[in-house]
Amino acid sequence: MVFLKFTNDHNVGQIISLLFLLFFAQSWWIWADSEITDLWYNCLHDNTTDSWLCAATTESDWLQSVQALMVLSVVFSSVSLLVFLGQLFTLTRGSLFYFTALCQAFAGFTDFAACLIFAFHRKEILSASRDLSRGRFGYCFVLAWLCVPLLLVTGVLYIHLRKKQ
Template sequence: MAALLIAVTVLHLLSLAMLFTAMLDKVWWVSPAVRNTDLWYNCLYTNYTGTWLCANSADNDWLHAVQALMVVSVLFSAVSFLLFLCQLYSLRRGGLFYITGIFQIFAGLTVFSASLIYSLHAPEILSDSSLPPAGHFGYCFVVAWLCVPALLFSGVLYIHLRKKE
């Protein structure tokens, strides 16, 4: 039982760290001209100074939806972890971690929605910015997609997990 509890906790913290990385790092879209874009900034790498020059992302409704859903998914996952810790000490023997699992599943569904919106509307999101539409999805986009099964799986594990002494 202790090994399962540690495994679920590690999976939860790993998925939360992946969510933070996907939301805050600057590689959702990579253009061939050493340009990156993320949910918040468009960045250009200058060889002369060796630094990134970043400007705010363009004002786009689809991008705002993705930003909001990613922030909500991080909040759901963080609240889920806090609820898990509270339930771990206050839940009576034999109780199930339903609330924790539901919040974790909601986090998985919101990051799924954000990733799906970004993948379907990437040309519209990038057309308003200074970035050319040529390029490919960056690793943060992939990490966001990898968060979906991790969050859903841990949510299902929480729902089936019983507290034992």
């Protein structure tokens, strides 16, 4: 049976779940209570039918960069979990989880880059014709920033994690 000094594989699963939420949820930018924008869609709330009407976002190079970096963040974090599980059963006693830590750190850096690009180039991403003072960052953007230190801290924890028997 394999025992570890401490384990954080359940934390990685929670971070992956959070990244998937950020990836698909529709609240990166809120124009008003009835209009929201995410990485993929602009949505308006129709009060008569009480439903959201969504259209694809206007493509820009900055938006595509944020989309690609968020996809990479989810991929690196998922690979990190799979590599951890593989290394858990294949590493020799006393070995460290360096490759897992590297994947987790890359996930953190790509998430960080995506957040920075969205923050500094939101005018080009959202639409140059709209007044940004009428909107605010949504909860997904805030959670994306929260994922950055979580991913980096778990990456550091994996560096110090030793396999024990």
